[in-house]
Amino acid sequence: MVKAFTPNTLEEALDVLSKNQVMILNGGTDLMVKRKTWSGVVPSFEKPVMFINKISELRSISIKNRTLYIGSGCTFNELNNSLIIPKYLKVVIKEIASPAIRNVASIGGNICNASPAGDIILPLYALDAKLKLMSKERERIIPIKEFIIGPGKTTICSGEILTEILIENYDNKEFYYHKLGTRKATALAKASFIGFYEVENSTIRDLRIAFGSVGPVVISNRDLELSLVGGSIKDTKFKVCEIVGRYSELIRPIDDARSTAKYRKFVSLNLLRHFLLNELSK
Ligand SMILES: Cc1cc2nc3c(=O)[nH]c(=O)nc-3n(C[C@H](O)[C@H](O)[C@H](O)COP(=O)(O)OP(=O)(O)OC[C@H]3O[C@@H](n4cnc5c(N)ncnc54)[C@H](O)[C@@H]3O)c2cc1C
Known part of the structure; x- marks a missing residue:
C-alpha cells in the first residue's frame, strides 16, 4: 500500500521533506496519468506520496512593489477567479484542459512537470518569471529558465518544494x-x-x-x-x-x-x- 503524508502547513511539509523521500502531489492530473497501470487498477507509486493541496500558504495571490506573487498550489480555476491575476494569464488558463481539470490542476504542478507543452510556462518564460523554492534548511529564488532544463527535467533539489511564482512588472501588458x-x-x-x-x-x-x-x-x-x-x-x-x-x-x-x-x-x-x-x- 502507498504511504501518504497530508501536511496542513508549509512547515509540516518541509519537515516531511527533510526526513523522507516523497513524491509531491498537488492536483495529480499529471502524476496520476503518468503512474497509471491497468484500467481499474490504482496508480503505482514507488515512493510515499505527500499531498500538498491542503496547505493554504501555497494558495495565496498578492502584489508587492509591482511584483505579482502566486502560490504554487493555486489551481487554474482559483487563478481565473482572482481579481488580481492579469488577463494574459487568464486567456492562457481558459485554454488549458477542461473546467473539471482546471478545478484541481495547479500552476506549480504545470511548472514542475516541465513539459514543453505546459501552457502556463509560456507566458512565465516570456516575462522572465522567477520561482521560490524552499527546503527546511534554505530558500532560493531562481529564474524559471534556470529551473526547467529539459522535457520533464528541473533543477529542483531533494527536500525542496516550489512555493511561489514571482512576476516582476506584471501589469499593463x-x-x-x-x-x-x-x-x-x-x-x-x-x-x-x-x-x-x-x-x-x-x-x-x-x-x-x-x-x-x-x-x-x-x-x-x-x-x-x-x-x-x-x-x-x-x-x-x-x-x-x-x-x-x-x-x-x-x-x-x-x-x-x-x-x-x-x-x-x-x-x-x-x-x-x-x-x-x-x-x-x-
Ligand atoms: C485530460 C488532461 C488534459 C490536460 N490538458 C492540459 C493542457 O491543455 N495544457 C497543459 O499545460 N496541461 C494539461 N494537462 C496537464 C496537467 O493538468 C497540468 O500540467 C497541471 O497543471 C498539473 O498540475 P497538478 O497540480 O495536477 O500536478 P501534479 O500531477 O500533482 O504534479 C505534477 C508534477 O509536479 C510536481 N509538483 C507539483 N507541485 C509541486 C510543488 N509545489 N513543488 C514541487 N513539485 C511539485 C509533482 O511531484 C509532479 O512531478 C492536462 C492533463 C489532463 C489529465
Missing part, C-alpha cells in the same frame, strides 16, 4: 496569444505562441516572444528581443524576413503523436510573422 491543439478543449498544444509588446509613438519600448511545444523547453531569446527594442514598427516590418529566419534557427520541434516537426515549425513562424506584421501595430 499588451499581448497576442495563440494555442494550436487538435480540438478546442482538453488538447495539449501542437504549438503555441505568445508575444508581449509595449509600443509608444510607433516605437517598440519592450518586446517578449515565446514559443511552446517546438523544442525541449519553451523557446525565447532575450538578445533577439532586445535587438528590436527601440526600433520603429515600420523598421520591424521591413526586417520581418530576417527576424523570422533567426527564430527559425532556434525552433527545434519533433515529430510525435500530436503533430509533425515540419507543421509545428511552419505554423510557429507564421504566428510570429502575424504578430510582427499585424498585432504590433494594433
